[in-house]
Amino acid sequence: MTPMQYIQEHMQYWQVGRGLLSVHLDTVIVSFALGFLFCGTGIWAARRATSGVPGRVQNFFEIMVAFVDQQVRESFHGRNRLIAPLALTLFAWIWLMNFMDMLPVDLLPRLAHAFGAPHFKAVPTNDLNLTFALSVSVFLLMMFYNFKIKGLRGFGREVLSRPFGWYAAPINLVFRLIEDLAKPLSLSLRLFGNMFAGEMIFVLIAALLPWWVSWIPGLGWTFFHLLIITLQAFIFMMLTIVYLSMAHETH
Amino acid sequence: MNLDLTFFAEIIAFALFVWLTMRFFWPPLIRAMDERAKKIADGLAAADRAVRDLELAQERAIGILHDAHREAATIVEAASQRANELVERAEKAAVEQAARELQHGREELERAREQARMVLQKDVANLALEAARQIIAQEIDPARHAALLQSVAERLQ
Numbered sequence: 001m002t003p004m005q006y007i008q009e010h011m012q013y014w015q016v017g018r019g020l021l022s023v024h025l026d027t028v029i030v031s032f033a034l035g036f037l038f039c040g041t042g043i044w045a046a047r048r049a050t051s052g053v054p055g056r057v058q059n060f061f062e063i064m065v066a067f068v069d070q071q072v073r074e075s076f077h078g079r080n081r082l083i084a085p086l087a088l089t090l091f092a093w094i095w096l097m098n099f100m101d102m103l104p105v106d107l108l109p110r111l112a113h114a115f116g117a118p119h120f121k122a123v124p125t126n127d128l129n130l131t132f133a134l135s136v137s138v139f140l141l142m143m144f145y146n147f148k149i150k151g152l153r154g155f156g157r158e159v160l161s162r163p164f165g166w167y168a169a170p171i172n173l174v175f176r177l178i179e180d181l182a183k184p185l186s187l188s189l190r191l192f193g194n195m196f197a198g199e200m201i202f203v204l205i206a207a208l209l210p211w212w213v214s215w216i217p218g219l220g221w222t223f224f225h226l227l228i229i230t231l232q233a234f235i236f237m238m239l240t241i242v243y244l245s246m247a248h249e250t251h
Numbered sequence: 252m253n254l255d256l257t258f259f260a261e262i263i264a265f266a267l268f269v270w271l272t273m274r275f276f277w278p279p280l281i282r283a284m285d286e287r288a289k290k291i292a293d294g295l296a297a298a299d300r301a302v303r304d305l306e307l308a309q310e311r312a313i314g315i316l317h318d319a320h321r322e323a324a325t326i327v328e329a330a331s332q333r334a335n336e337l338v339e340r341a342e343k344a345a346v347e348q349a350a351r352e353l354q355h356g357r358e359e360l361e362r363a364r365e366q367a368r369m370v371l372q373k374d375v376a377n378l379a380l381e382a383a384r385q386i387i388a389q390e391i392d393p394a395r396h397a398a399l400l401q402s403v404a405e406r407l408q
Contacts, residue, residue, distance in 0.1 A: 017256070020256070024257040028264075035264055039271040046279040051286030065280045085273035093268060124261075129254060135263030 003207040006186040010203045012119035031124040034096040075241045078248030097124045098229030105202040126195040131188035138240050141186040145247040194232045198225045376407040
């Protein structure tokens with residue numbers, strides 16, 4: 001297999017169906033599995049949670065909850081019971097999916113081949129379908145809270161009168177449209193781009209270097225990429241909190 | 252890159268996981284943490300209160316100890332007083348007893364002496380009478396002088 005073929009092989013999804021009605025089974029399987037892993041262990045720990053001396057598992061989840069709670073308290077100024085759990089889910093889920101990049105680049109694809117999958121992309125965040133699903137969900141929530149908190153009139157006034165005043169209403173509207181559409185776009189493309197590039201480097205390392213030397217840059221990039229996947233998950237969470245906070249704020 | 256059903260599947264997945272987290276995961280942990288924070292605060296407050304209570308108790312204990320000392324001193328004093336009293340009374344009783352015994356002894360002695368004297372008198376009288384009878388026997392007719400001898404004997408007694 002030439003390096004070119006190897007790289008192309010790693011670019012393909014396990015696609016079932018055709019056109020709009022197709023599904024990337026690899027993305028769906030891995031993302032659901034990791035989501036249930038997170039929720040399952042979390043709920044398991046929460047059910048056994050005690051206000052006495054916490055166990056190790058409970059400690060771990062309490063640290064995460066406290067961390068996210070702290071971020072939300074600092075950035076989000078409204079009152080909303082959804083935001084903090086949403087932020088935690090985003091951070092943990094995205095981090096877990098990004099973490100699939102830390103596994104050896106051929107491990108999951110080989111396993112999937114053994115079970116009959118033609119192609120397999122192990123990193124679900126390396127799929128625009130998923131990153132856009134997240135960012136569009138966040139965008140819909142933004143819109144929902146804009147209307148819920150400010151009302152149709154309040155939101156309309158904000159859209160038409162800011163930032164240049166009532167006389168420039170059309171320009172304000174265009175600005176606002178660009179601003180609000182840029183939010184989900186940048187959210188999803190940032191995450192996708194980082195993960196795509198990260199995995200591409202792993203693939204290139206594996207494709208172009210002989211096996212007895214490829215582990216050296218592979219290890220280096222793994223350490224570096226570990227920072228990136230955490231940072232990307234954190235950025236996605238923080239921006240979501242900030243965007244939803246802006247949707248709650250009435251000027 | 253094409254958008255397809257994966258997109259909708261992931262929106263559903265996202266909604267599901269957020270719902271699960273918000274419903275079953277987040278609230279129990281937050282509640283446990285808040286409860287623990289409250290417990291710790293209560294514990295610290297209780298510790299402060301306990302320290303204050305301890306100080307008060309120590310003060311009270313010292314007071315009680317002082318009272319006890321005073322009371323013990325008065326009891327000891329009363330006891331020694333009573334002991335002295337008892338000793339005095341016992342001495343007096345002993346002296347009285349001794350005096351009584353002495354008196355008794357003297358009386359006994361007197362009675363014994365009196366008795367001895369009477370016995371001796373009787374013996375002397377009898378001896379005198381015997382001597383007199385032997386002397387007089389040859390000269391006196393008992394039948395004639397009986398009244399005379401009788402009166403002498405009575406006077407001797």
